[in-house]
Amino acid sequence: MIKIAVDAAGGDYAPHEMVKGALKAVQEFGVEVVLVGRQNVLRKLAEKSPVMDGISIVDATQVIDFNEHPMKALQQKPDSSIVVGIELLRNGEVDAFVSAGNTGAVVGSALLTLGKLNGVGRPAIGAFIAPIPTRPALLVDAGANADCRPEHLLEFARLGSVYSKNILDIESPRVRLLSNGFEEGKGNRLAQETFPLLKSAADINFVGNIEGHDIVKGAADVIVTDGFTGNIVLKLIEGYSDDFLTSVRQIGRVFTSASNQQGRKLLRDIGLNAWTQRMDYTEYGGASLLGVNGNVIIAHGRSQARAIMNAIGLARDTIERGIMEKFREEHYEQTSRD
Amino acid sequence: MIKIAVDAAGGDYAPHEMVKGALKAVQEFGVEVVLVGRQNVLRKLAEKSPVMDGISIVDATQVIDFNEHPMKALQQKPDSSIVVGIELLRNGEVDAFVSAGNTGAVVGSALLTLGKLNGVGRPAIGAFIAPIPTRPALLVDAGANADCRPEHLLEFARLGSVYSKNILDIESPRVRLLSNGFEEGKGNRLAQETFPLLKSAADINFVGNIEGHDIVKGAADVIVTDGFTGNIVLKLIEGYSDDFLTSVRQIGRVFTSASNQQGRKLLRDIGLNAWTQRMDYTEYGGASLLGVNGNVIIAHGRSQARAIMNAIGLARDTIERGIMEKFREEHYEQTSRD
Numbered sequence: 001m002i003k004i005a006v007d008a009a010g011g012d013y014a015p016h017e018m019v020k021g022a023l024k025a026v027q028e029f030g031v032e033v034v035l036v037g038r039q040n041v042l043r044k045l046a047e048k049s050p051v052m053d054g055i056s057i058v059d060a061t062q063v064i065d066f067n068e069h070p071m072k073a074l075q076q077k078p079d080s081s082i083v084v085g086i087e088l089l090r091n092g093e094v095d096a097f098v099s100a101g102n103t104g105a106v107v108g109s110a111l112l113t114l115g116k117l118n119g120v121g122r123p124a125i126g127a128f129i130a131p132i133p134t135r136p137a138l139l140v141d142a143g144a145n146a147d148c149r150p151e152h153l154l155e156f157a158r159l160g161s162v163y164s165k166n167i168l169d170i171e172s173p174r175v176r177l178l179s180n181g182f183e184e185g186k187g188n189r190l191a192q193e194t195f196p197l198l199k200s201a202a203d204i205n206f207v208g209n210i211e212g213h214d215i216v217k218g219a220a221d222v223i224v225t226d227g228f229t230g231n232i233v234l235k236l237i238e239g240y241s242d243d244f245l246t247s248v249r250q251i252g253r254v255f256t257s258a259s260n261q262q263g264r265k266l267l268r269d270i271g272l273n274a275w276t277q278r279m280d281y282t283e284y285g286g287a288s289l290l291g292v293n294g295n296v297i298i299a300h301g302r303s304q305a306r307a308i309m310n311a312i313g314l315a316r317d318t319i320e321r322g323i324m325e326k327f328r329e330e331h332y333e334q335t336s337r338d
Numbered sequence: 339m340i341k342i343a344v345d346a347a348g349g350d351y352a353p354h355e356m357v358k359g360a361l362k363a364v365q366e367f368g369v370e371v372v373l374v375g376r377q378n379v380l381r382k383l384a385e386k387s388p389v390m391d392g393i394s395i396v397d398a399t400q401v402i403d404f405n406e407h408p409m410k411a412l413q414q415k416p417d418s419s420i421v422v423g424i425e426l427l428r429n430g431e432v433d434a435f436v437s438a439g440n441t442g443a444v445v446g447s448a449l450l451t452l453g454k455l456n457g458v459g460r461p462a463i464g465a466f467i468a469p470i471p472t473r474p475a476l477l478v479d480a481g482a483n484a485d486c487r488p489e490h491l492l493e494f495a496r497l498g499s500v501y502s503k504n505i506l507d508i509e510s511p512r513v514r515l516l517s518n519g520f521e522e523g524k525g526n527r528l529a530q531e532t533f534p535l536l537k538s539a540a541d542i543n544f545v546g547n548i549e550g551h552d553i554v555k556g557a558a559d560v561i562v563t564d565g566f567t568g569n570i571v572l573k574l575i576e577g578y579s580d581d582f583l584t585s586v587r588q589i590g591r592v593f594t595s596a597s598n599q600q601g602r603k604l605l606r607d608i609g610l611n612a613w614t615q616r617m618d619y620t621e622y623g624g625a626s627l628l629g630v631n632g633n634v635i636i637a638h639g640r641s642q643a644r645a646i647m648n649a650i651g652l653a654r655d656t657i658e659r660g661i662m663e664k665f666r667e668e669h670y671e672q673t674s675r676d
């Protein structure tokens with residue numbers, strides 16, 4: 001049975017929402033979840049629930065805060081939920097690790113403990129954004145590498161293509177390079193130098209640049225950029241989402257009240273449900289750390305139970321679809337960590 | 339009387355919407371407008387209108403397309419509407435120039451013909467985005483300089499502060515640096531190196547970094563970034579805007595129909611009007627080219643009459659508030675063009 005470790009100590013709503021999300025995922029997806037965090041606290045929280053089958057607990061006494069320096073924190077806190085969770089994955093005791101904790105610490109710990117896939121220089125975060133509700137696009141790098149060189153962006157394109165192809169069954173994912181203009185030759189130096197590399201790469205389906213306004217229009221399956229720009233784009237989308245959903249949910253509540261049949265029809269007609277779904281990043285639950293030797297899902301720091309459940313769902317998909325094996329078939333191989 | 343030249347040949351909806359926008363602006367703001375473009379065509383279009391007082395025409399036989407290489411086009415097309423319009427401004431025949439044409443060509447022509455304000459290394463585009471409906475934030479650079487050094491970003495902060503202070507009457511505009519993290523030390527190399535420069539500059543009110551999700555939350559009056567990232571952010575906001583407004587206008591129409599009083603109240607209660615206004619970039623009409631020696635307003639390529647009218651309105655405000663004089667008082671002085 002699929003076994004997924006969840007960082008129960010990381011994230012704004014830890015540990016309560018992590019435990020709730022894990023319980024939901026056990027029921028929904030039929031996976032086993034290992035909660036990693038302070039044993040006493042987690043035991044009490046889990047005991048309140050009628051579902052305990054499929055849930056186990058591994059003690060981790062330390063917590064890495066979101067504002068701690070990642071590498072320092074990893075050294076100073078060997079018994080943190082992040083370090084312990086990644087070690088469970090390295091030792092084969094679980095098939096994936098999900099964390100809403102300090103992203104830098106998760107990435108750092110994965111690099112140190114799991115190592116990179118052979119041939120990969122810079123692992124990257126691949127995050128789904130939802131340009132059209134039926135087919136999300138993968139933004140890579142969404143935040144792991146602030147400064148990049150062109151060859152890194154080529155690598156992100158390759159990692160993103162293999163991932164997108166296998167997790168979403170897209171035959172030949174359309175790769176686009178984020179830039180400040182559509183035409184070849186537009187861009188900052190990084191984008192200008194990356195364009196020819198993507199164009200001449202035989203193993204990806206590069207279809208050109210993409211501008212900011214087309215991000216929301218479904219013109220790409222994989223959007224390649226450096227982790228600085230990617231992080232800003234992802235968070236800007238989330239910012240709109242938060243704010244917009246607050247308004248729309250109010251409309252939704254009035255519209256969908258039992259007495260308002262006309263309202264429900266209107267809501268359907270104008271596609272506002274689709275809009276709500278599209279703006280709601282908790283639908284996607286998590287981003288994947290691509291290029292490390294193990295399934296690591298990074299959830300949003302503000303994740304509540306539903307987002308954690310969905311992140312666990314993404315981890316399950318990643319395992320069931322054998323993403324790690326697909327990466328290795330595509331000429332990436334496991335490196336030793338020496 | 340204030341006299342504003344409008345590029346009647348540049349933009350997706352030229353010349354019809356430019357003429358319509360100019361006519362509206364003459365009525366609305368009581369300014370004189372000089373339409374720059376093909377004389378015969380413009381005369382016919384303008385003649386259809388009852389308002390001709392306040393409108394004049396200057397012939398320019400060539401058009402620079404949006405996908406032409408800016409510097410080549412400027413050399414090859416000395417009688418283009420952009421070159422002719424900027425020359426009118428240089429010669430003091432008009433007080434400002436508004437164009438929805440090729441942005442690179444407008445920036446290039448302004449640099450070559452008007453020159454930079456003394457002390458300015460890199461003029462930048464300052465574009466208003468609308469985090470909260472009552473108080474827009476200025477994004478600078480929104481696209482003039484794809485690759486920047488830290489000292490350029492410091493300059494953008496200064497230009498943006500003076501502009502924001504005088505155009506919006508903000509006493510001490512809060513300047514923030516766009517980054518992938520809130521804390522000092524976060525960012526790509528450019529942002530990391532810019533932070534201490536902004537922090538130690540006595541003439542700006544630097545209040546720290548801003549992340550993507552806070553762009554929409556009104557946490558800054560001036561948001562500083564390089565022109566590559568700025569362009570992507572601006573266009574992403576516009577992309578959402580376009581798509582979102584289509585949905586919301588449908589709701590709005592039903593809600594505000596005469597028979598639906600409850601609907602109108604609801605619309606007001608949930609602040610959807612404010613949302614619509616905030617998402618609608620035509621409200622702002624144009625961006626200002628900051629740091630050149632003359633009032634140049636860059637309108638969106640897809641501007642229709644209302645957006646052009648608002649861009650002319652922004653030009654009028656810029657003139658009436660003596661922005662150019664304020665820049666010079668703040669230790670920028672006119673350079674010779676030799």
